Amino acid sequence: MTCLSGAFRAPGWENYRMDYRRPFRGLEPVEQEVAVIDRALEALRAAGILSRADYDLEAMLAHREGVRRAFDVPWTAITPRMERLIYAINAIHRPRTMIAAGIFCGFTFICNAGAALGPGKSYDADDLVGVEIDRAEAQRARDNVRRIDPGGTARVVAADAVSFVTEYPDTIDLLYLDADGTGGRGKAVYLDILQAACQKLPRGALVLAHNTVNCADELAEYLHFVRGESAFHRSVNCFVDPEGLEVTLK
Numbered sequence: 001m002t003c004l005s006g007a008f009r010a011p012g013w014e015n016y017r018m019d020y021r022r023p024f025r026g027l028e029p030v031e032q033e034v035a036v037i038d039r040a041l042e043a044l045r046a047a048g049i050l051s052r053a054d055y056d057l058e059a060m061l062a063h064r065e066g067v068r069r070a071f072d073v074p075w076t077a078i079t080p081r082m083e084r085l086i087y088a089i090n091a092i093h094r095p096r097t098m099i100a101a102g103i104f105c106g107f108t109f110i111c112n113a114g115a116a117l118g119p120g121k122s123y124d125a126d127d128l129v130g131v132e133i134d135r136a137e138a139q140r141a142r143d144n145v146r147r148i149d150p151g152g153t154a155r156v157v158a159a160d161a162v163s164f165v166t167e168y169p170d171t172i173d174l175l176y177l178d179a180d181g182t183g184g185r186g187k188a189v190y191l192d193i194l195q196a197a198c199q200k201l202p203r204g205a206l207v208l209a210h211n212t213v214n215c216a217d218e219l220a221e222y223l224h225f226v227r228g229e230s231a232f233h234r235s236v237n238c239f240v241d242p243e244g245l246e247v248t249l250k
């Protein structure tokens with residue numbers, strides 16, 4: 001079976017740049033941000049990866065505001081467009097189980113999990129797990145998440161994501177990859193995590209991989225794996241900013 005792969009390029013994506021130390025600073029009018037992400041979602045729908053391209057815009061803004069109030073984010077490369085794209089994909093796909101690997105302070109985790117908890121909640125999930133190998137950052141992420149999700153829908157685990165997904169007892173409806181660096185592997189660890197998780201991804205599961213534009217060289221093997229002849233059906237690289245997000249359908 002051959003995977004159908006492609007790309008979505010937002011006009012001017014190269015010039016949409018953030019200051020990593022000012023995580024919540026707006027970069028463009030919100031209407032423009034919504035329009036760009038609508039086009040990306042429509043490309044994912046047209047590719048057969050998403051069932052719809054619409055999501056609750058008010059809930060997304062409530063989520064964003066809640067995170068801004070609750071989270072301590074020392075730095076991030078997640079732009080407002082990327083935050084919206086990840087939130088919307090989760091709001092549309094509605095994963096019952098979601099694992100985010102390499103979550104640092106928890107910001108990327110909450111971009112995913114925020115569709116099922118807190119002020120931007122739009123569906124009920126069973127298990128949402130953020131995995132971070134650095135214990136101090138895992139604790140920061142746990143504290144951040146607890147402030148927006150006191151009921152505990154989401155959990156943060158200090159662990160190696162490869163071991164965690166290997167031992168995970170359930171299927172995984174959405175896997176988000178953002179780990180960087182253990183054992184000198186850099187972003188190449190994405191492939192280790194995906195291969196360890198592969199059997200647990202049911203048909204229709206999504207895999208989101210951050211940095212597939214600016215780290216495409218480091219991710220060459222990973223991208224070959226998801227786009228080549230493999231277990232995956234569709235894969236689209238979303239150039240919404242200079243970092244990028246590959247969205248893959250099993």
Ligand SMILES: C[S@@+](CC[C@H](N)C(=O)[O-])C[C@H]1O[C@@H](n2cnc3c(N)ncnc32)[C@H](O)[C@@H]1O
Nearest residue numbers: 076077078102104132133134160161179180182
């Ligand atoms: C560069 S950060 C991700 C930051 C995110 N892209 C952002 O902009 O907010 C990558 C994180 O992955 C973690 N990490 C590296 N290898 C890991 C592994 N095998 N399992 C879990 N976390 C890992 C690192 O400790 C680090 O906090």
